[in-house]
Amino acid sequence: MPAKPKSVRNAADTYRRLRELHxxxxxELTPRDPFQLLIAVVLSAQATDVAVNKVTPGLFARFADAxxxxxxxxxQVEELIKTIGMYRQKAxxxxxxxxxxVEDHGGVVPGDLEALVQLPGVGRKSAxxxxxxxxGIASGIVVDTHVQRLSQRLGWTKQTxxxxxxKELTKLFPVDDWIxxxxxxxxxxxxxxxxxxxxxxxxxxxxACPSAGSAEDVGRKAR
Numbered sequence: 001m002p003a004k005p006k007s008v009r010n011a012a013d014t015y016r017r018l019r020e021l022h023x024x025x026x027x028e029l030t031p032r033d034p035f036q037l038l039i040a041v042v043l044s045a046q047a048t049d050v051a052v053n054k055v056t057p058g059l060f061a062r063f064a065d066a067x068x069x070x071x072x073x074x075x076q077v078e079e080l081i082k083t084i085g086m087y088r089q090k091a092x093x094x095x096x097x098x099x100x101x102v103e104d105h106g107g108v109v110p111g112d113l114e115a116l117v118q119l120p121g122v123g124r125k126s127a128x129x130x131x132x133x134x135x136g137i138a139s140g141i142v143v144d145t146h147v148q149r150l151s152q153r154l155g156w157t158k159q160t161x162x163x164x165x166x167k168e169l170t171k172l173f174p175v176d177d178w179i180x181x182x183x184x185x186x187x188x189x190x191x192x193x194x195x196x197x198x199x200x201x202x203x204x205x206x207x208a209c210p211s212a213g214s215a216e217d218v219g220r221k222a223r
Contacts, residue, residue, distance in 0.1 A: 007155030014208045025183040027133040034109035034134040047084040066107040069098035093121030113139045132179040142182035146189030149219030153211040
């Protein structure tokens with residue numbers, strides 16, 4: 001069996017250093033109520049957390065729970081979320097989620113991965129966010145664009161599909177790290193190891209990164 005790359009052998013230490021750097025790492029979507037967080041996560045697809053955080057206060061002031069949102073008209077929801085991308089489709093999805101929660105779960109968000117991914121517009125990544133943030137359940141590792149890019153740049157995986165990256169990361173890190181790992185990598189991806197201009201010169205784990213100095217095209221589509 002070939003020896004594991006140094007970057008893989010040192011992954012635990014690299015993560016420890018990143019976690020110390022980003023001690024404030026957390027989910028940046030503001031709702032923490034399971035229902036409202038679930039809706040915010042679905043709205044955040046192809047939209048920034050900042051943009052979603054701007055529309056959710058008005059949305060939940062009008063429709064605070066699953067029962068209220070299930071009874072909403074699509075046009076009402078569209079009007080409240082129209083500043084974010086794909087708002088028409090997302091309005092239908094969140095109403096569909098609310099109806100499904102009322103019909104199948106008594107209006108309560110289930111703390112179960114398989115049940116969550118049966119909801120309209122909810123994939124494995126979204127379910128992992130909700131379970132980890134709202135319930136403290138480490139059902140898996142959230143692999144968004146930041147986690148995908150950084151795990152490739154750091155030499156932790158050569159996979160390109162999120163589900164395969166998640167599988168490799170769950171083998172590499174203990175379950176107790178799964179929730180925070182994604183938060184830390186997302187913070188590092190936003191603050192330091194950005195997609196277009198990674199700040200390798202100021203990154204504290206450059207010595208452990210096989211992509212240091214030439215990371216710009218790693219984990220991104222070719223220019």
